[in-house]
Amino acid sequence: MATFQRHRLTPWLLLAPQLVIVAVFFFWPAAQAVLQAFYVEDPFGLGRTFVAFENFARVLASAEYYRALGITVAFSIGVALGAMALALLLAVLADRVIKGAHGYKTLLIWPYAVAPAVAGVLWMFMLDPELGLISAWLGALGIDWNHQLNGGQAMALVVMASIWKQMSYNFVFFLAGLQAIPRSLLEAAAIDNAGPWRRFWTITFPLLSPTSFFLLVMNSVYAFFEIFGTIDATTAGGPGGATRTLVYKVYEDGFIGYDLGSSAAQSVLLMLLVGLLTLLQFRYLERKVQY
Amino acid sequence: MTESLHGQDTAMATLSLNALRKTYPNGFTALHGIDLSIDDGELIVVVGPSGCGKSTLLRMLAGLESISDGELAIDGRRVNDLEPAERDIAMVFQNYALYPHMSVADNMGYALKNRGVPKAERRRKVEETARLIGLEDLLERRPRQLSGGQRQRVAMGRAIVREPKVFLFDEPLSNLDAKLRVQMRIEIRRLQKRLGVTAVYVTHDQVEAMTLADRLVVMNGGHIEQVGTPMHLYECPASRFVAGFIGSPAMNFLDARQTHGTLTLPCDTRIAAPSARDAIDTPVCLGIRPEHLLPVDEPDDTTLTTRVELVEPLGADTLAHVRLEGQDEPLVARLDGVHAVAEGDTLYLRPDADRLHLFDHETGRRLDDKDIHSCPSSPSSHLA
Numbered sequence: 310m311a312t313f314q315r316h317r318l319t320p321w322l323l324l325a326p327q328l329v330i331v332a333v334f335f336f337w338p339a340a341q342a343v344l345q346a347f348y349v350e351d352p353f354g355l356g357r358t359f360v361a362f363e364n365f366a367r368v369l370a371s372a373e374y375y376r377a378l379g380i381t382v383a384f385s386i387g388v389a390l391g392a393m394a395l396a397l398l399l400a401v402l403a404d405r406v407i408k409g410a411h412g413y414k415t416l417l418i419w420p421y422a423v424a425p426a427v428a429g430v431l432w433m434f435m436l437d438p439e440l441g442l443i444s445a446w447l448g449a450l451g452i453d454w455n456h457q458l459n460g461g462q463a464m465a466l467v468v469m470a471s472i473w474k475q476m477s478y479n480f481v482f483f484l485a486g487l488q489a490i491p492r493s494l495l496e497a498a499a500i501d502n503a504g505p506w507r508r509f510w511t512i513t514f515p516l517l518s519p520t521s522f523f524l525l526v527m528n529s530v531y532a533f534f535e536i537f538g539t540i541d542a543t544t545a546g547g548p549g550g551a552t553r554t555l556v557y558k559v560y561e562d563g564f565i566g567y568d569l570g571s572s573a574a575q576s577v578l579l580m581l582l583v584g585l586l587t588l589l590q591f592r593y594l595e596r597k598v599q600y
Numbered sequence: 601m602t603e604s605l606h607g608q609d610t611a612m613a614t615l616s617l618n619a620l621r622k623t624y625p626n627g628f629t630a631l632h633g634i635d636l637s638i639d640d641g642e643l644i645v646v647v648g649p650s651g652c653g654k655s656t657l658l659r660m661l662a663g664l665e666s667i668s669d670g671e672l673a674i675d676g677r678r679v680n681d682l683e684p685a686e687r688d689i690a691m692v693f694q695n696y697a698l699y700p701h702m703s704v705a706d707n708m709g710y711a712l713k714n715r716g717v718p719k720a721e722r723r724r725k726v727e728e729t730a731r732l733i734g735l736e737d738l739l740e741r742r743p744r745q746l747s748g749g750q751r752q753r754v755a756m757g758r759a760i761v762r763e764p765k766v767f768l769f770d771e772p773l774s775n776l777d778a779k780l781r782v783q784m785r786i787e788i789r790r791l792q793k794r795l796g797v798t799a800v801y802v803t804h805d806q807v808e809a810m811t812l813a814d815r816l817v818v819m820n821g822g823h824i825e826q827v828g829t830p831m832h833l834y835e836c837p838a839s840r841f842v843a844g845f846i847g848s849p850a851m852n853f854l855d856a857r858q859t860h861g862t863l864t865l866p867c868d869t870r871i872a873a874p875s876a877r878d879a880i881d882t883p884v885c886l887g888i889r890p891e892h893l894l895p896v897d898e899p900d901d902t903t904l905t906t907r908v909e910l911v912e913p914l915g916a917d918t919l920a921h922v923r924l925e926g927q928d929e930p931l932v933a934r935l936d937g938v939h940a941v942a943e944g945d946t947l948y949l950r951p952d953a954d955r956l957h958l959f960d961h962e963t964g965r966r967l968d969d970k971d972i973h974s975c976p977s978s979p980s981s982h983l984a
Contacts, residue, residue, distance in 0.1 A: 497697035501711035
């Protein structure tokens, strides 16, 4: 104990690199954003005026903002549900594979190593109205695909690209979760007159709920924030703002529109929104997934 | 004689195993043709060392492992290709396999629910079973809130509430402490008799096997070594393997040479052979149970001279671990009461000539074959 007391500084020194990184790249910018949200600043940063909550009031009064919010919510639900459902399906299938299981799993995990922007571009090319392979097939089926003009299709494109990317992450966790379920539980259920479908919904799925909950939080955060790269590389929020999510609007207003005050206010709101969402999930869902 | 739990007639169930084989895709054969027929209401204990195929056999009965060859019939009906649920069996797993996200009541009612039993009836049956095994106060608990013994009880209750034709037990007591194990062993026996359900019980614990079984099946290397009542197996083991496996402490084995009716032990002790074979200086394996080595005061040519290595006083009797003088053969003798023997003492032991077991030196099979039938508890003719 005495030795420990004397080295009171050492733990801090060991933590320092991580703390510095978090401080410089998170707390400082976040604090700047909060500060900036209370000022109106000219695009060149030559002068600024304190306006208290005016930026927030302006944002919350604009129809544009609520449209972006709606798009974000739709997008998040689509990505979280899609990526989780598909990942669960793949994990259940991969869990059954015995021969070459390792190969399958590795292949399914790969997309996670692809940068969001690259994933977006990949899907954009496949679905390009002129050159795309998939859009050509869709054309043959009589579906006129053009996400550059059709807002719904543009939304579908970014949702698909995000699902494809996030699915790998979910897959890893679902697979680990599935493998942690003792075989004897499923055998006991099989003896207890439960068919495969029933076994899945009454045993496997409830036992996966802690994993599902964790992934729901992670996927929501992903859909709210990390989606920026995918959208910027594919639709850039278009056409006509159809894929302009909250985080993209922050970027557009701040770095294209140079309305720094409004952009900062929006990012503060976004932070609060995600914080609130996570809090709600923990408060209401986590209690239900304990067993 | 048998009492149904819910007032209906208990289903009769016989099991017949006909040349059951299990061969895995990699070519490994776990079971080489198992023949056995099990009577209604009988408790069969399958015992053997790890890897002898006993668990595989049980899982094949349950339908959790496919049957490679042979036939399995429940009540005369071939069930080889039926799903576990269609066989009307219940299984108690080694780790209990309770559903952690369900209450005790839901765990017990799960099978009934899957069968579409109405809620009210389900509740009645679960409560009735809970009373039977003393779980009525725990019905709303989750498995993780229960002790090991309580979990074991829930696993039993889950099997009982379904009123299956056959109970299967896969080493159900191995996760309990010694005291609880003895208690649950008695309880299982009592419940099984009371409900009159046919049961197959797998264990590697020979004490558990001896105390529970109507009939014991000793397995080794994917074969059945012997089937019979516990006392029959104890008194007339058909092979050296069974002799060594049943009984604690294990039977002592000594190399001996037989000439007609006389056995010569390595230390020149001569004793009368249990069967006078036409043999001249033939090597045999002599088996003597620890309680059949009787201490005597004076040595003669029918006694073994031994040196005491370790004394284990158990209260009712004393185990003396000894070595044969000059031969270093380790032996165990069970002496009545508390014996004043100490480490380093010389102990003269006389093998009880009426209770010797002779085994073939090569095959390990029992030599006095005809004597098997004159054993106190004669073997039942259940081997199909």
